[in-house]
Amino acid sequence: MIKIWSMKKNEDAAAKKKPKTSAAQIRVQKDLTELDLPSTMKTNFPNPEDLLNFELTITPDDGMYKGGEFLFTFTINSNYPHDPPKVKCVPKIYHPNLDLEGNVCLNILREDWKPVLNLNAVMVGLQYLFLEPNADDPLNKEAAKDLRENRSRFAQNVRTSMRGGYVGDEVYADVRPKA
Amino acid sequence: MKITINNYHAIALWRWNLKAGLQQHQPANAQPTAEGEEEEEEEDDDDDDDVCGICRVAYDGCCPDCKTPGDECPLIWGECTHVFHMHCIIKWLDTESSKQQCPMDRRPWVTAGAAAPPPDAPPAPRQAARVA
Numbered sequence: 196m197i198k199i200w201s202m203k204k205n206e207d208a209a210a211k212k213k214p215k216t217s218a219a220q221i222r223v224q225k226d227l228t229e230l231d232l233p234s235t236m237k238t239n240f241p242n243p244e245d246l247l248n249f250e251l252t253i254t255p256d257d258g259m260y261k262g263g264e265f266l267f268t269f270t271i272n273s274n275y276p277h278d279p280p281k282v283k284c285v286p287k288i289y290h291p292n293l294d295l296e297g298n299v300c301l302n303i304l305r306e307d308w309k310p311v312l313n314l315n316a317v318m319v320g321l322q323y324l325f326l327e328p329n330a331d332d333p334l335n336k337e338a339a340k341d342l343r344e345n346r347s348r349f350a351q352n353v354r355t356s357m358r359g360g361y362v363g364d365e366v367y368a369d370v371r372p373k374a
Numbered sequence: 375m376k377i378t379i380n381n382y383h384a385i386a387l388w389r390w391n392l393k394a395g396l397q398q399h400q401p402a403n404a405q406p407t408a409e410g411e412e413e414e415e416e417e418d419d420d421d422d423d424d425v426c427g428i429c430r431v432a433y434d435g436c437c438p439d440c441k442t443p444g445d446e447c448p449l450i451w452g453e454c455t456h457v458f459h460m461h462c463i464i465k466w467l468d469t470e471s472s473k474q475q476c477p478m479d480r481r482p483w484v485t486a487g488a489a490a491p492p493p494d495a496p497p498a499p500r501q502a503a504r505v506a
Contacts, residue, residue: 218429218438225430276428277469309477310466311427 219275220246226314236318247271250285253322254372259350260325263288263357263370267299267321269314279308280317286368289356291328291339295365299324300334337363389434390449392457427478428462437461451486452476 223246230238239250251267266285272278282304284297292300301320303312333339341349352362359369425432436447437459450460456478466472467483476483 221431221438222429277466306471308471309475309480310462311477313430 217273219271219273222276223247223271223314229313230315230318232315232318233322236322247275251318251321253325255322255325258326259328259353260290260357263325264372265325265370276310276312279304279312280314282317282321286370287365288370289335289338289352289362289365289367290324291330291333291335291342292324294334298334300332337365388444392433392449426459426462427456428458428466431459433457433459453484453486454479454481455486 227238227246232238235254235256237252239252240246241250242248247270249269251269253265253267255261255263255265265288268283268285270281270283272281282299282301284293284299287295287297294300299321301317301324303317303320328338328342330339330343338349338352341352356362356367357370359367361367424434426437429438431437433449434443436443439461440447448460449457450463451457452463454476456476463477463483466477467474472483474483475481
């Protein structure tokens, strides 16, 4: 018995010495090891020490956004998984569920987030937006209107925008893969 | 033949009895289990069932805010049969976005058997002794 208690004390002392890994970091670490991404998605860690800030590139292999390369940043705060990750699209793109600042309208990033979801679910959700853009609850109202009223015109606009062209008054980013 | 035992180490191990928790709180769905026969049957088909869905740490471990598992970081059952570290689900239910729902099924969270067992009688942590 005595031995056990002294062991516990040593453990406590050791725990104090180690720089504390936050709960969010532990959880993110687990999420990352469980990632099971299709070949259309790649993560990138600009600072490999920092698991809470990273990038995701989606290159849809189907749908209207095929041929584009879409970079997202993930910012995870210390309250993860109680708070959802903050996700932004870096290039300015023409999409009903993204605004011109790159904010994303995806239910599981907002009102439907729950802590049993993980990063894999968010990433798969993001990719789904490119396969099935939806006109309900839009962030880019013009794009949503086009999609609702004339799907083929919307598809044409997507192609124009992905080349860095204008749709209406807005010029969008060229998202064709470099090199 | 004569065997002389010079030395032995006794090792005790415990784990939360997840089934006991369900039995206690969910008599309708639970299979009554006789005390002795559950020794080997607890091998789970799915490892994921043994971790808290919120922090993804084993039930027998503790939530990320605690240092030692056991009574200091107990489990809690919902009437929906979902189990979490108590600290994890409380933290979630304290957030506005939880809408007081179970994070697994979005049903309103109701702690099962609201008359919680007294702190000195946790849901039957299992004791087993082994000679090494």
